[in-house]
Amino acid sequence: MKRVRLEYGDSWMDVDVPENALIARPGEDFPEPEPLEDPVEATRNALSEPLGCPPIRELVGPGSKVVIAFPDRVKGGAHTTAHRRVSIPLILEELAEASVDERDIRLICAIGLHRKNTYEEFESYLGPRIATRFRGEKLVNHDPEDPREIVRLGETDRGDVVEINRAILEADLVVTLGHTLGNPYGGYSGGYKMPCTGLTSWRSIRCHHTPKTMHREDFTPASTRSHFRHQLTEIGRKIEENMKAPFFMVDAVLDGRSRQIAVFAGRAEEVEKASWPVAGRRTEVTLEKEKADVLVLGMPRSFHYGPGMGSNPILMLQAIGSSIVRNADALIPNPVVICASVCDGWFNDEWFPSYRETYELFQRCATVDEMQKYEEDLCMREEYISRFRHAYGYHPYHAFSMLYMGGIALERARAIYIAGAEEPECARGVGCIPTRTFEEALRYATRHVGKAPRMLVIPELSKPQVHVSSRA
Structure with a gap:
């Protein structure tokens, strides 16, 4: 046996796993590509020679109205050479060269259904100079619940x-x-996924973040060839048909520390075509090993969606479902999952105001799919919409979409054990089996897979993951 340290709430859980267990820690057990030595120069070069279109300075001129849309705090890093910090000043240089008046430039945070970002958060990841320069009406969060701000363009084919x-x-x-980073939703972030999930409405997002799409066979494992990804492309094209000019995208392929591996700019489909293979060399890991029958996860209390993600039972289940989607090709059909999670019932109602009621409604349902009948009620509830628009809470549909991802875990895992669950009923309430210790969970797991389990261990869910497959 060998000892592995798993993330567990606000601390760690040390566990013993078989010697042949595969430990998946990007940057440690799998090498990361070398980051760019000079991301500023690489971004400047990408802007100077965009793919499929002229550079920005040739697309606009005096009097042009320009929007720069950027991802929210959930991903991307806040270091001084992070993609947002590097790119926005260089884009502004291009616009100034074209004599665009800065008063005609607007920065929009593409939050989708995430919580609105505070000014302090803008300052942390955009940098104080840009945040101060555009503070006010020129630096705003997308608001999908503002009827004056949302335009319906019809439907795709x-x-x-x-x-x-x-x-x-x-x-x-x-x-x-x-x-452009490995993502269980459609293979990679970036490309059309950015505006189609970040700048639309819950009614648009629920067309793809729904069981009808997410519980299809082609959604798992994560892939750019899924029905989900084709939906994003069609929605993106429909939007572009109604725009004055197609999106000009500036996408960076990132490593596990949010450092740029490569930068591409230009038209959406050309940027996707160029960036996905580069991202694949970092994200897609193929091993000549037997497929695992037990997936072991270490879950912190707080990671990318925010504080309480690993204790909120719906988000805990979402993270388990995401891990199955990412690593399905390295797992046998219907594996056993052991997840170290405090699962103590802290929903963080301030950030996730609708989650507690969503969880309670789920207790009335036999399957995750049945939750769809509650969508309209919760997603139009004034209390939750107000918390989303004015109090930095997640949109109520976010809870549904996370539960639907969690439904993949319930469908595809033989059993899900929550090791160290402090509130056992919270684990049971999302279809999992609480155990006091990892060792107890492992004993139960061997009843399903035998005395010599083959394990895939992901100790740190707080870090950007790879997508593992096995071909032995």
């Missing part, structure tokens, strides 16, 4: 609703920043 921020349609040019 698949019948998906397309609603978009009005500023995107009124601008002469929209520049989007994206982080």
